[in-house]
Amino acid sequence: MTEDAADTDTYALKSADLPEIAAPDLPYRPPMPKSYRPRIGMIGTGGISASHLDAYRTAGWEVAALWNRTRAKAEAKAAEYCPGARIEDDWRDMLGDSEIDVVDVTLHPEHRAPIVEAALKTGKHVLSQKPFVTDLGVGEDLVKLAEDQGCKLAVNQNGRWAPHKAWMREAVRAGLIGEVMSAHVALHWNHGWTAGTPFDEIEDLVLYDFGVHWFDFIASLTGRRAQSVFATASHGLGQSNKVPLLSQALVRLDGGQASLVFDGGAPHGPRDTTYVGGTSGSLVADGPDLGAQRVTLTTTEGIAQPKLEGQWFNDGFRGTMGELLCAIEEGREPSNSARENLFSLALAFAAVRSRITGQEVEVGAARRLES
Numbered sequence: 001m002t003e004d005a006a007d008t009d010t011y012a013l014k015s016a017d018l019p020e021i022a023a024p025d026l027p028y029r030p031p032m033p034k035s036y037r038p039r040i041g042m043i044g045t046g047g048i049s050a051s052h053l054d055a056y057r058t059a060g061w062e063v064a065a066l067w068n069r070t071r072a073k074a075e076a077k078a079a080e081y082c083p084g085a086r087i088e089d090d091w092r093d094m095l096g097d098s099e100i101d102v103v104d105v106t107l108h109p110e111h112r113a114p115i116v117e118a119a120l121k122t123g124k125h126v127l128s129q130k131p132f133v134t135d136l137g138v139g140e141d142l143v144k145l146a147e148d149q150g151c152k153l154a155v156n157q158n159g160r161w162a163p164h165k166a167w168m169r170e171a172v173r174a175g176l177i178g179e180v181m182s183a184h185v186a187l188h189w190n191h192g193w194t195a196g197t198p199f200d201e202i203e204d205l206v207l208y209d210f211g212v213h214w215f216d217f218i219a220s221l222t223g224r225r226a227q228s229v230f231a232t233a234s235h236g237l238g239q240s241n242k243v244p245l246l247s248q249a250l251v252r253l254d255g256g257q258a259s260l261v262f263d264g265g266a267p268h269g270p271r272d273t274t275y276v277g278g279t280s281g282s283l284v285a286d287g288p289d290l291g292a293q294r295v296t297l298t299t300t301e302g303i304a305q306p307k308l309e310g311q312w313f314n315d316g317f318r319g320t321m322g323e324l325l326c327a328i329e330e331g332r333e334p335s336n337s338a339r340e341n342l343f344s345l346a347l348a349f350a351a352v353r354s355r356i357t358g359q360e361v362e363v364g365a366a367r368r369l370e371s
Contacts, residue, residue, distance in 0.1 A: 021302035026174060028166035029310065030319035032059065036329035038101035039064035040321075041094040041124075043115055045077040048129065049106050051158075053081035055317035061325075064100055067091040091115065095122040102127065102328075104156075104321070109134050113142065116153070120145050125152045127324050131212050131348070132341050135368040143339045154324040154334040155341040159213035160220060161319025162312035164285040164293035168276055169220050171297060177278030180221050183258040185214050188271045189289070191264035195240040203371050204352050206264045207233050207247035215351070216344035218251060218258050220335075221276060224343055225254040230360040231351035236265030249351045252360075 040061060042049060045068040056063055063082040068074035071087060078085045088094050094103065095118060103119045105112050106129045113133055119126050120142065132155045133139040146153035159165055172180060191210070194200050202209050218226065229251050233244035245265035251258040272290055276283040281299035291311050297304040320336055327334035349366035356370055 019302040021304050023304035023306035026170040028170045031322040031326045033325040033329045040102045041065040041100040042104045043067050043091045044106035045074045051314045051317045055314040065094045120149050127154050129156050139342050153338040154336045156320045157216045158316030158320050161316040163308040163310045164295050168283045178280030181256040182277040184275045186261040186273045188263040188266040190267050200242050205243045206262045212348045214260050215347040219344045226363050228252045228360050228362045229350040231354040233355050239265045
């Protein structure tokens with residue numbers, strides 16, 4: 001082969017022929033405690049609580065008490081998922097029950113922080129819905145309180161246990177692709193179902209409320225290497241929502257880069273693709289939606305495609321609570337701890353400020369959610 005021919009092959013980005021190899025067995029499935037079976041209380045039984053309760057029922061965990069501002073909603077959830085649970089008229093009564101060890105707080109951020117604080121002060125371990133807080137200072141205070149009380153405080157970043165995300169994360173942790181140099185996510189779907197709902201009042205619905213799952217994913221792969229974020233948001237042609245459904249973010253990493261593309265206004269042909277490039281291999285996940293993803297690991301040894309089990313909904317919710325319970329049982333911090341989640345939030349807050357200002361924003365410079 002001539003030198004010119006070799007250069008042409010290089011420019012054409014041709015792939016090498018590699019053998020198929022067996023996929024390594026990685027601990028990507030939702031974790032389960034060995035013997036710890038606490039009684040769980042849930043504060044807030046809105047729409048998302050069904051995913052929590054279904055996951056807990058599947059795992060065999062006891063939900064002992066429920067509270068909701070509208071009692072009938074709590075009664076309906078109990079009848080469907082946990083008939084033995086009692087319905088509280090006041091959430092404070094749940095915190096006074098010494099037989100309840102863990103409290104799952106599913107309320108919106110503006111109502112959640114005072115209840116998380118009260119739960120920690122009574123010695124309860126807490127799983128907080130995401131986004132954890134809208135102010136990093138408030139989050140830091142809650143983290144310190146949990147540590148002072150000897151309690152575990154975790155965040156329901158359920159996307160961490162979506163099968164494809166979890167397998168890719170564990171592959172990175174196992175060193176299968178070396179050090180991460182790049183991570184790129186492109187999601188194309190129709191988020192227009194939120195038009196006319198309370199979600200349509202959230203200015204950064206896609207970039208923040210939805211996107212925090214992927215900022216958290218980037219953080220789970222790269223630790224605290226993220227340095228800055230540049231983000232934009234746009235209204236898509238023909239969209240019915242008041243708020244932008246198109247958003248994107250570029251993340252500058254120490255020794256690398258990451259990007260998130262959210263095409264939330266794509267009415268046809270949904271597609272979700274993730275690429276993670278490392279110094280000695282790569283990971284790709286691709287599929288028509290987040291519940292049907294095929295993962296490929298490529299290294300010098302060959303190409304592996306694991307057969308994944310489970311679904312994001314509701315295995316992801318079993319993962320967040322399961323990790324908290326395992327951490328309590330083993331006397332360690334959960335991987336989805338509130339302390340770690342503060343960095344994911346700092347990424348998201350930086351993205352929102354960047355969207356507003358049109359400037360690249362250092363991670364940590366935006367201390368709260370802006371609008």
